[in-house]
Amino acid sequence: xxxxxxxxxxxxxxxxxxxxxxxxxxxxxxxxxxxxxxxxxxxxxxxxxxxxxxxxxxxxxxxxxxxxxxxxxxxxxxxxxxxxxxxxxxxxxxxxxxxxxxxxxxxxxxxxxxxxxxxxxxxxxxxxxxxxxxxxxxxxxxxxxxxxxxxxxxxxxxxxxxxxxxxxxxxxxxxxxxxxxxxxxxxxxxxxxxxxxxxxxxxxxxxxxxxxxxxxxxxxxxxxxxxxxxxxxxxxxxxxxxxxxxxxxxxxxxxxxxxxxxxxxxxxxxxxxxxxxxxxxxxxxxxxxxxxxxxxxxxxxxxxxxxxxxxxxxxxxxxxxxxxxxxxxxxxxxxxxxxxxxxxxxxxxxxxxxxxxxxxxxxxxxxxxxxxxxxxxxxxxxxxxxxxxxxxxxxxxxxxxxxxxxxxxxxxxxxxxxxxxxxxxxxxxxxxxxxxxxxxxxxxxxxxxxxxxxxxxxxxxxxxxxxxxxxxxxxxxxxxxxxxxxxxxxxxx
Amino acid sequence: xxxxxxxxxxxxxxxxxxxxxxxxxxxxxxxxxxxxxxxxxxxxxxxxxxxxxxxxxxxxxxxxxxxxxxxxxxxxxxxxxxxxxxxxxxxxxxxxxxxxxxxxxxxxxxxxxxxxxxxxxxxxxxxxxxxxxxxxxxxxxxxxxxxxxxxxxxxxxxxxxxxxxxxxxxxxxxxxxxxxxxxxxxxxxxxxxxxxxxxxxxxxxxxxxxxxxxxxxxxxxxxxxxxxxxxxxxxxxxxxxxxxxxxxxxxxxxxxxxxxxxxxxxxxxxxxxxxxxxxxxxxxxxxxxxxxxxxxxxxxxxxxxxxxxxxxxxxxxxxxxxxxxxxxxxxxxxxxxxxxxxxxxxxxxxxxxxxxxxxxxxxxxxxxxxxxxxxxxxxxxxxxxxxxxxxxxxxxxxxxxxxxxxxxxxxxxxxxxxxxxxxxxxx
Ligand SMILES: Cc1cc2nc3c(=O)[nH]c(=O)nc-3n(C[C@H](O)[C@H](O)[C@H](O)COP(=O)(O)OP(=O)(O)OC[C@H]3O[C@@H](n4cnc5c(N)ncnc54)[C@H](O)[C@@H]3O)c2cc1C
Numbered sequence: 066x067x068x069x070x071x072x073x074x075x076x077x078x079x080x081x082x083x084x085x086x087x088x089x090x091x092x093x094x095x096x097x098x099x100x101x102x103x104x105x106x107x108x109x110x111x112x113x114x115x116x117x118x119x120x121x122x123x124x125x126x127x128x129x130x131x132x133x134x135x136x137x138x139x140x141x142x143x144x145x146x147x148x149x150x151x152x153x154x155x156x157x158x159x160x161x162x163x164x165x166x167x168x169x170x171x172x173x174x175x176x177x178x179x180x181x182x183x184x185x186x187x188x189x190x191x192x193x194x195x196x197x198x199x200x201x202x203x204x205x206x207x208x209x210x211x212x213x214x215x216x217x218x219x220x221x222x223x224x225x226x227x228x229x230x231x232x233x234x235x236x237x238x239x240x241x242x243x244x245x246x247x248x249x250x251x252x253x254x255x256x257x258x259x260x261x262x263x264x265x266x267x268x269x270x271x272x273x274x275x276x277x278x279x280x281x282x283x284x285x286x287x288x289x290x291x292x293x294x295x296x297x298x299x300x301x302x303x304x305x306x307x308x309x310x311x312x313x314x315x316x317x318x319x320x321x322x323x324x325x326x327x328x329x330x331x332x333x334x335x336x337x338x339x340x341x342x343x344x345x346x347x348x349x350x351x352x353x354x355x356x357x358x359x360x361x362x363x364x365x366x367x368x369x370x371x372x373x374x375x376x377x378x379x380x381x382x383x384x385x386x387x388x389x390x391x392x393x394x395x396x397x398x399x400x401x402x403x404x405x406x407x408x409x410x411x412x413x414x415x416x417x418x419x420x421x422x423x424x425x426x427x428x429x430x431x432x433x434x435x436x437x438x439x440x441x442x443x444x445x446x447x448x449x450x451x452x453x454x455x456x457x458x459x460x461x462x463x464x465x466x467x468x469x470x471x472x473x474x475x476x477x478x479x480x481x482x483x484x485x486x487x488x489x490x491x492x493x494x495x496x497x498x499x500x501x502x503x504x505x506x507x508x509x510x511x512x513x514x515x516x517x518x519x520x521x522x523x524x525x526x527x528x529x530x531x532x533x534x535x536x537x538x539x540x541x542x543x544x545x546x547x548x549x550x551x552x553x554x555x556x557x558x
Numbered sequence: 559x560x561x562x563x564x565x566x567x568x569x570x571x572x573x574x575x576x577x578x579x580x581x582x583x584x585x586x587x588x589x590x591x592x593x594x595x596x597x598x599x600x601x602x603x604x605x606x607x608x609x610x611x612x613x614x615x616x617x618x619x620x621x622x623x624x625x626x627x628x629x630x631x632x633x634x635x636x637x638x639x640x641x642x643x644x645x646x647x648x649x650x651x652x653x654x655x656x657x658x659x660x661x662x663x664x665x666x667x668x669x670x671x672x673x674x675x676x677x678x679x680x681x682x683x684x685x686x687x688x689x690x691x692x693x694x695x696x697x698x699x700x701x702x703x704x705x706x707x708x709x710x711x712x713x714x715x716x717x718x719x720x721x722x723x724x725x726x727x728x729x730x731x732x733x734x735x736x737x738x739x740x741x742x743x744x745x746x747x748x749x750x751x752x753x754x755x756x757x758x759x760x761x762x763x764x765x766x767x768x769x770x771x772x773x774x775x776x777x778x779x780x781x782x783x784x785x786x787x788x789x790x791x792x793x794x795x796x797x798x799x800x801x802x803x804x805x806x807x808x809x810x811x812x813x814x815x816x817x818x819x820x821x822x823x824x825x826x827x828x829x830x831x832x833x834x835x836x837x838x839x840x841x842x843x844x845x846x847x848x849x850x851x852x853x854x855x856x857x858x859x860x861x862x863x864x865x866x867x868x869x870x871x872x873x874x875x876x877x878x879x880x881x882x883x884x885x886x887x888x889x890x891x892x893x894x895x896x897x898x899x900x901x902x903x904x905x906x907x908x909x910x911x912x913x914x915x916x917x918x919x920x921x922x923x924x925x926x927x928x929x930x931x932x933x934x935x936x937x938x939x940x941x942x943x944x945x946x947x948x949x950x951x952x953x954x955x956x957x958x959x960x961x962x963x964x965x966x967x968x969x970x971x972x973x974x975x976x977x978x979x980x981x982x983x984x985x
Contacts, residue, residue, distance in 0.1 A: 352698065352699070379692055456664065459672050463666070463671045467668040467669070471666075472653045478655060508687065512708065516709075530717070534702070536702075540790060542702055542721075543713050543720060544723065546744060547745055
């Protein structure tokens with residue numbers, strides 16, 4: 066930081082890409098730091114998306130994203146076994162509504178077979194409706210791909226970052242990179258100097274995994290060969306009542322430009338519909354719009370006719386960090402030691418674990434020595450999901466630790482012990498707790514649990530209640546009373 | 559007085575279990591005991607009994623129930639004294655997480671761990687929750703500083719922190735009105751209360767005592783149309799609405815503030831009701847009940863804001879007394895009164911509770927009107943009964959006492975409740 070320490074690798078950005086890379090590097094004897102702008106990791110694009118580990122048959126094997134998709138899919142499943150975030154192998158049903166689409170989806174299936182995707186099947190209309198009875202009667206047939214999964218992307222990324230930290234990586238949050246010093250003309254091998262708003266970091270290698278802002282970071286390094294054009298996707302979550310209306314991810318037959326509107330179950334049992342795809346100028350524009358909703362629901366009803374706007378319980382929008390080349394931009398640059406992992410649009414989440422392995426290889430090619438640790442631990446204790454356990458197991462936990470019998474969040478049944486565990490793994494804001502444990506995500510939207518969470522956050526960090534934030538600097542929740550003179554009512558009441 | 563006396567050991571079977579120790583629960587527990595039920599358990603998730611009353615440090619409570627004007631915590635205390643005189647097991651810091659249809663109750667508390675017990679009857683008195691931003695879909699950014707009025711009340715009154723320095727309040731529900739005054743007294747600038755409807759949704763006395771007396775503007779037929787701020791709220795936009803409640807964006811204006819409080823209504827906390835698969839009334843959001851507040855599952859009763867949203871704690875105590883007494887009767891295996899008359903909301907009536915009446919006992923019918931009538935109004939209970947009142951407004955619950963005599967000859971009928979201006983009646 067402020068000292069002369071030289072890190073082997075500095076990773077800029079704590080999204081899916083940065084976090085999986087940090088963990089992949091943690092198996093070697095290396096000094097690695099991950100610098101994240103936001104208060105916690107996974108608060109960027111990796112938080113607001115469809116949360117699908119794609120089946121891997123869609124993207125062409127001629128593109129980098131197409132190559133990384135399937136190994137990435139396998140990577141997430143392995144990480145799920147090792148770290149225990151929510152992931153459900155629900156499979157994908159790719160639906161054709163006319164004869165032309167039947168041909169197209171079979172082409173996609175064949176592409177999948179060529180890529181080595183196991184288990185795909187061509188389904189008749191009857192077979193399709195048998196599996197998904199709420200689909201439109203218009204369906205002509207479908208492709209079944211058992212490899213697709215849904216997961217909690219933020220929980221996954223947060224646990225992967227935590228696993229990296231357990232194995233020695235420094236995770237530095239609220240570190241917005243604002244500049245990279247020009248190369249030293251005298252000594253081209255000198256480490257790169259990366260400046261954040263508060264600190265200075267020096268690294269032999271710098272990996273640019275800054276998502277939407279990867280073009281700015283590249284500029285800092287003097288690399289000016291691409292632009293990130295944010296492409297907005299709006300997503301709508303439906304009432305739990307509709308849970309089960311579809312049990313797999315329902316895909317329409319894609320158009321040449323987009324995968325289209327999906328209807329899918331989430332890991333938490335709600336139904337999600339979306340996303341839209343609209344290029345926007347503003348990298349902070351995560352507003353949802355009426356046109357977006359109209360488009361999503363019109364399209365979704367073509368697949369599942371009973372879906373309605375009336376059932377929306379939550380909505381959000383994410384921005385895909387699309388590069389002007391349309392593919393991932395991964396590799397070394399003209400600036401020595403500066404490596405890009407940019408333009409990571411969909412299926413970037415899916416591809417991340419494989420991209421991390423690729424980046425490790427690239428770093429090795431560029432001269433990073435990879436000396437494996439003898440005692441690297443790929444696993445970490447899985448977070449307890451108390452509300453999913455049978456009563457006897459809950460009782461056993463509560464006997465061991467009474468904090469398992471202290472509910473913090475009524476709507477989602479989250480206990481004090483789970484909240485404390487999330488804080489031990491790095492959560493230090495209300496949103497951080499929410500995305501890790503689901504406190505405050507239920508019907509009352511935090512009306513009951515906010516105070517309990519604030520108390521625990523304050524106690525855990527040794528800070529005062531007004532210092533507790535929603536998601537870092539500037540997002541305070543309450544303030545101290547002032548010694549204001551007391552205003553009185555006109556009539557003294 | 560120590561009011562968190564935990565029972566030394568929990569029984570494995572109770573006659574009556576009351577979930578929630580707000581005014582409804584406190585009153586139901588006493589009534590069940592007075593009815594002769596012996597083993598009574600009252601459970602609350604908070605460290606102290608009293609429910610939401612504990613954060614309502616203003617006065618105006620108890621005029622009916624205790625014949626004195628007291629604050630919320632004082633009201634809770636008075637109600638709790640009645641419980642303590644009786645032999646009721648009170649368990650605080652405890653959640654009821656599950657109840658099965660055969661009335662097996664699962665409890666969680668850090669002191670007692672996780673346990674299950676059986677109960678003869680159950681009174682659900684879990685209160686209400688506040689509607690949130692998600693419920694009304696305010697467009698815009700998602701900064702910190704948007705909070706429900708009830709949560710703000712808890713922060714200020716129970717914990718001593720302020721929700722911000724410059725606040726706007728959306729919705730003119732009672733909690734919002736009370737908080738406008740509270741925050742002003744705490745030195746927070748309250749820039750205005752904005753209400754979508756053409757009339758305030760809180761009690762008239764609160765509009766006068768909390769807004770007018772403090773020169774806080776109330777903007778009717780106006781709503782929040784945008785929220786700005788990446789980190790903390792910086793600015794909101796408000797706009798008048800037309801007759802169809804559609805915002806007129808061309809007439810919007812901005813207000814600089816750091817806080818937006820939402821007082822946009824309460825919804826019965828139907829979590830247990832849903833688990834028990836009780837029939838719910840879409841108009842109230844709470845269970846469908848008989849004249850003794852028994853739900854569609856025999857032995858399960860509902861009382862307080864979890865049945866329908868009340869404007870006064872005093873009404874809650876009274877209604878819950880009927881629920882508690884009947885829960886006691888059921889636990890002791892006594893005869894249930896016949897439920898032989900059905901009531902439904904009619905003209906200008908938003909909802910009616912209870913949903914059935916008995917020709918065997920006296921009961922109170924409570925309802926709310928949809929539109930205010932600021933003149934003589936005739937209330938009808940089908941052809942069984944009518945009564946003239948001076949005015950009716952949506953924020954104020956209307957009640958009618960119904961004796962068995964009035965229902966004579968109406969067994970098997972459905973009675974419609976109407977609230978009609980007297981002049982329209984006569985024409
Ligand atoms: C609506 C939508 C749906 C999607 N659905 C899917 C899907 O179902 N499956 C799938 O595989 N993919 C999906 N994607 C794509 C996927 O979300 C992204 O490809 C992936 O999350 C990108 O990860 P990342 O790590 O590159 O970016 P990010 O998660 O954005 O990480 C970059 C990080 O860098 C940080 N950062 C930025 N600037 C700086 C700076 N100056 N200093 C320090 N840190 C900085 C950011 O704060 C951020 O945390 C979807 C995308 C969207 C928008």
